[in-house]
Amino acid sequence: MSDNTRNIYDIARLAGVSIATVSRVVNGSDKVSEKTRRRVLQVIEDEGYTPNVFAQGLGLNTMHTVGILVPDISDLYMSTCVNFLEEELHANNYEVILSCSGFDLARKKNHVEMLLNKRIDALILVGSTYAGDGRSSAQTDYIRDAAKSVPVFVVNGLVEGDNVYCTVCDDRKATRDVTTLLIKRGRKRILFLSDSHSYSAQQKLAGYEEALTSNGLPVLGELRLALGNHEIRCVRDLLLQYQNLAFDAAVAVEDTIAVGVMKYAAIKGLKVPEDLEITGYNNSVVSIAATPELTSIDGRVEEICHETAARLLSVLSGKTDVEKTVSIEPLIVRRSTTDF
Amino acid sequence: MSDNTRNIYDIARLAGVSIATVSRVVNGSDKVSEKTRRRVLQVIEDEGYTPNVFAQGLGLNTMHTVGILVPDISDLYMSTCVNFLEEELHANNYEVILSCSGFDLARKKNHVEMLLNKRIDALILVGSTYAGDGRSSAQTDYIRDAAKSVPVFVVNGLVEGDNVYCTVCDDRKATRDVTTLLIKRGRKRILFLSDSHSYSAQQKLAGYEEALTSNGLPVLGELRLALGNHEIRCVRDLLLQYQNLAFDAAVAVEDTIAVGVMKYAAIKGLKVPEDLEITGYNNSVVSIAATPELTSIDGRVEEICHETAARLLSVLSGKTDVEKTVSIEPLIVRRSTTDF
Numbered sequence: 001m002s003d004n005t006r007n008i009y010d011i012a013r014l015a016g017v018s019i020a021t022v023s024r025v026v027n028g029s030d031k032v033s034e035k036t037r038r039r040v041l042q043v044i045e046d047e048g049y050t051p052n053v054f055a056q057g058l059g060l061n062t063m064h065t066v067g068i069l070v071p072d073i074s075d076l077y078m079s080t081c082v083n084f085l086e087e088e089l090h091a092n093n094y095e096v097i098l099s100c101s102g103f104d105l106a107r108k109k110n111h112v113e114m115l116l117n118k119r120i121d122a123l124i125l126v127g128s129t130y131a132g133d134g135r136s137s138a139q140t141d142y143i144r145d146a147a148k149s150v151p152v153f154v155v156n157g158l159v160e161g162d163n164v165y166c167t168v169c170d171d172r173k174a175t176r177d178v179t180t181l182l183i184k185r186g187r188k189r190i191l192f193l194s195d196s197h198s199y200s201a202q203q204k205l206a207g208y209e210e211a212l213t214s215n216g217l218p219v220l221g222e223l224r225l226a227l228g229n230h231e232i233r234c235v236r237d238l239l240l241q242y243q244n245l246a247f248d249a250a251v252a253v254e255d256t257i258a259v260g261v262m263k264y265a266a267i268k269g270l271k272v273p274e275d276l277e278i279t280g281y282n283n284s285v286v287s288i289a290a291t292p293e294l295t296s297i298d299g300r301v302e303e304i305c306h307e308t309a310a311r312l313l314s315v316l317s318g319k320t321d322v323e324k325t326v327s328i329e330p331l332i333v334r335r336s337t338t339d340f
Numbered sequence: 341m342s343d344n345t346r347n348i349y350d351i352a353r354l355a356g357v358s359i360a361t362v363s364r365v366v367n368g369s370d371k372v373s374e375k376t377r378r379r380v381l382q383v384i385e386d387e388g389y390t391p392n393v394f395a396q397g398l399g400l401n402t403m404h405t406v407g408i409l410v411p412d413i414s415d416l417y418m419s420t421c422v423n424f425l426e427e428e429l430h431a432n433n434y435e436v437i438l439s440c441s442g443f444d445l446a447r448k449k450n451h452v453e454m455l456l457n458k459r460i461d462a463l464i465l466v467g468s469t470y471a472g473d474g475r476s477s478a479q480t481d482y483i484r485d486a487a488k489s490v491p492v493f494v495v496n497g498l499v500e501g502d503n504v505y506c507t508v509c510d511d512r513k514a515t516r517d518v519t520t521l522l523i524k525r526g527r528k529r530i531l532f533l534s535d536s537h538s539y540s541a542q543q544k545l546a547g548y549e550e551a552l553t554s555n556g557l558p559v560l561g562e563l564r565l566a567l568g569n570h571e572i573r574c575v576r577d578l579l580l581q582y583q584n585l586a587f588d589a590a591v592a593v594e595d596t597i598a599v600g601v602m603k604y605a606a607i608k609g610l611k612v613p614e615d616l617e618i619t620g621y622n623n624s625v626v627s628i629a630a631t632p633e634l635t636s637i638d639g640r641v642e643e644i645c646h647e648t649a650a651r652l653l654s655v656l657s658g659k660t661d662v663e664k665t666v667s668i669e670p671l672i673v674r675r676s677t678t679d680f
Contacts, residue, residue: 073413073438074423076625083414086440095454098413098438100426114435118458232628259629266631285416288572289599291606291631 007049008064009119009150015043018163019121019150023318031320066312067115068098069108070126076284077301081126081155084305092313094121103129109142116149122312124153128200131157151315153308156299157199158325165315166325167308169299171200172207174330178279178297179211179251181332181340187249187277188217193235193261194253195227204253204281223247227257235260240267248276255280255287258294262337278337292336300328347389348404349459349490355383358503359461359490364658371660406652407455408438409448410466416624417641421466421495424645432653434461443469449482456489462652464493468540471497491655493648496639497539498665505655506665507648509639511540512547514670518619518637519551519591521672521680527589527617528557533575533601534593535567544593544621563587567597575600580607588616595620595627598634602677618677632676640668 012019017036024032025040032040043049066089070078086096097118101111108130115123123146131154132139140159146152147163154166175192182190192208194201209219222245227235235257239245252258258280262272270276272292280287283298307326314322334340348366352359357376364372365380372380383389406429410418426436437458441451448470455463463486471494472479480499486492487503494506515532522530532548534541549559562585567575575597579585592598598620602612610616612632620627623638647666654662674680 072423073426074420076416076419079416079419080414083412083440086413090440095451096439097458098440099436100423100430100438111435118437232625256625256629262631285572285596286625286629289596289626289629291602 007119007121009121011040011043011047011049013149014047015040020315020318020320023316031318064093064121064316065095065097065119066122066124067118067120068096068124068126069101069111069115069130070098071101071103071108071129073098073100076286077282077299078126080284080301081305084302085124085126085155085309088306088309089312092309105132105139112142112146116146120150121316122151122153124155124308124312125157126155128157128198130154131159131199133197133199133202151312153312155304155308164324165308165311165322167304167311168325168327169200169304169330170327171299171330172203172210174281174297174299174332175204175207175251175253176211177207178295178332179208180215182249182251182277182279182338183211183215183217185249185277185338185340189220189223189247189249191223191225191245191247191250191261193225193227193250193257195230195257196253201253208251230254230256230260232256232260232263236263236267239264250276250278252279253281255282255284255294255296258296258337259286259290262290262294272337273339277339279332280337283331283333287333287335290337295335295338296333298331298333300330303328347459347461349461351380351383351387351389354387355380360655360658360660363656371658404433404461404656405435405437405459406462406464407458407460408436408464408466409441409451409455409470410438411441411443411448411469413438413440416626417622417639418466420624420641421645424642425464425466425495425649428646428649429652432649445479452482452486456486460490461656462491462493464495464648464652465497466495468497468538470494471499471539473537473539473542491652493652495644495648504664505648505651505662507644507651508665508667509540509644509670510667511639511670512543512550514621514637514639514672515544515547515591515593516551517547518635518672519548520555522589522591522617522619522678523551523555523557525589525617525678525680529560529563529587529589531563531565531585531587531590531601533565533567533590533597535570535597536593541593548591570594570596570600572596572600572603576603576607579604590616590618592619593621595622595624595634595636598636598677599626599630602630602634612677613679617679619672620677623671623673627673627675630677635675635678636673638671638673640670643668 008019008022012022025037073079099111101108143159144161147161152164156169158166212219250261258278261278265272265276280294280296283296287294287296311322348359348362352362365377413419439451441448483499484501487501492504498506552559590601598618601618605612605616620634620636623636627634627636651662
């Protein structure tokens with residue numbers, strides 16, 4: 001078979017080497033053994049593969065393809081990620097195939113398989129849900145399996161494995177920092193609101209609890225609210241049901257949750273930030289739409305995506321010294337719902 | 341070649357017929373000529389294609405695939421669409437490949453080609469940008485070309501052509517209705533704010549102007565603001581620059597634009613809705629995050645997506661009497677920024 005639809009992925013598979021190795025051979029790198037080099041060149045010749053055309057991304061069949069998997073594309077954080085990744089990859093002659101897996105493990109596995117079947121050159125998993133709960137490695141075995149075929153990049157989640165590259169936001173530090181700032185302002189009963197059990201949500205909770213403990217405040221179960229979702233009105237209505245829950249600050253894992261707390265405060269006649277300080281997370285459009293504007297943690301999604309795309313391009317171009325894990329430090333964007 | 345990776349698309353291509361025809365043959369429909377039926381069955385036999393397994397969506401290689409193209413996945417309206425479409429298609433054993441084309445015609449064409457090369461069974465284009473400006477048919481020729489290979493479904497845009505199916509929201513009626521309501525409330529200088537020249541934006545403008553004209557009010561160029569984008573703060577700051585622009589109501593083509601007007605009103609000390617009534621569009625999370633909550637037009641994205649998916653499934657199952665164009669009537673969601 002010598003049609004011109006063979007891509008670098010096919011050559012790598014047929015030669016039994018990684019894409020990076022094929023790329024090295026094509027680019028004349030001296031980091032490949034003579035034996036491997038010969039085998040790859042033989043496959044390239046047998047298959048009529050024209051690496052230069054592919055490398056330059058000319059024409060349609062010559063575009064490289066990256067698969068991106070998200071659990072839920074209607075989520076603002078994730079759709080923003082996909083947008084940044086798509087822009088950067090497209091500028092480098094990579095096409096993007098996106099698929100939505102939901103949060104169920106079996107479906108995640110199916111979707112990864114499906115993307116691998118589409119002859120992708122690399123796989124990006126967006127969101128900490130792909131890192132499982134961070135305890136059982138069985139939840140992430142399918143990622144290590146996928147990484148045997150193509151390099152895998154996890155956005156905002158930590159997964160260990162060969163050929164798996166992670167870019168994370170230090171969520172733990174972020175909630176530790178804002179909680180500490182609230183404590184220094186004299187806040188004593190700080191509510192923590194979360195709608196998820198993801199690795200990222202756990203990190204945020206850990207940061208909140210660390211701040212309490214290291215400042216001599218008790219960690220109270222009643223101040224840790226687990227929500228069914230992050231819809232503004234649901235959060236507001238849930239809080240209204242708690243008759244005797246007193247709190248003087250609220251740390252939310254998502255901006256819409258924080259706005260739900262603001263709506264609750266308005267109904268209860270609580271002044272923000274005087275009676276109640278509130279912080280959100282993700283620095284989304286909602287934090288600016290709210291009145292007063294919401295203090296929020298900026299997870300620096302653009303930097304995370306840029307870091308992911310840059311390392312992906314490095315790996316696919318054959319570089320071997322690419323960092324496995326990069327941690328981006330979040331920013332606290334101070335607006336009008338806090339006094340710190 | 342008789343491996344089990346052949347799909348309905350391959351069979352259709354090899355037999356020189358549409359997917360719908362293959363489906364009809366497989367399902368024993370009598371709407372296929374005997375000659376065509378024989379040819380399709382011969383190809384199915386030659387290729388070792390097992391339609392029942394495919395039809396039931398068992399296993400990974402057996403999933404059908406639908407390509408979805410959006411200009412900008414970080415846009416709330418579009419990511420919501422994709423989410424609804426993906427859910428519904430997945431429930432019917434279709435996988436989704438999503439691609440982001442931007443707004444440039446050449447890139448749109450490239451992305452459609454790329455998706456067709458991924459062996460999709462149908463193509464969905466999300467957003468009125470794919471309908472061009474509604475004047476030059478040259479802007480949509482690539483859609484009719486694509487429809488020669490697979491059925492094409494346009495979400496919220498009108499494109500005429502064989503094998504092209506459209507689901508639109510009656511945007512014109514929506515802005516005509518809200519503008520009329522504002523006029524009946526006594527509003528005389530109603531601002532219209534838009535950030536786009538898409539077909540949808542033109543329809544919204546036409547509805548606004550129709551309401552003015554049919555109520556004997558002048559159509560004034562100074563009250564028609566063309567914005568560079570729909571970011572809340574940009575809209576607010578632009579309005580603050582207009583020193584002498586007086587208006588007593590504002591109709592925006594996007595919720596974030598309307599919230600920008602609300603932020604402007606807050607700075608100018610204008611009371612909403614007493615001094616200034618404001619309506620948004622899309623009924624997004626932003627309309628609920630705002631204070632007061634924003635009256636918005638609900639384009640009924642879920643119904644539009646459901647209607648699109650239902651007709652897509654009908655066409656692919658071989659039905660021939662599927663409606664070409666379906667118009668969904670939008671709803672006005674009254675909240676606290678208007679008095680009607």
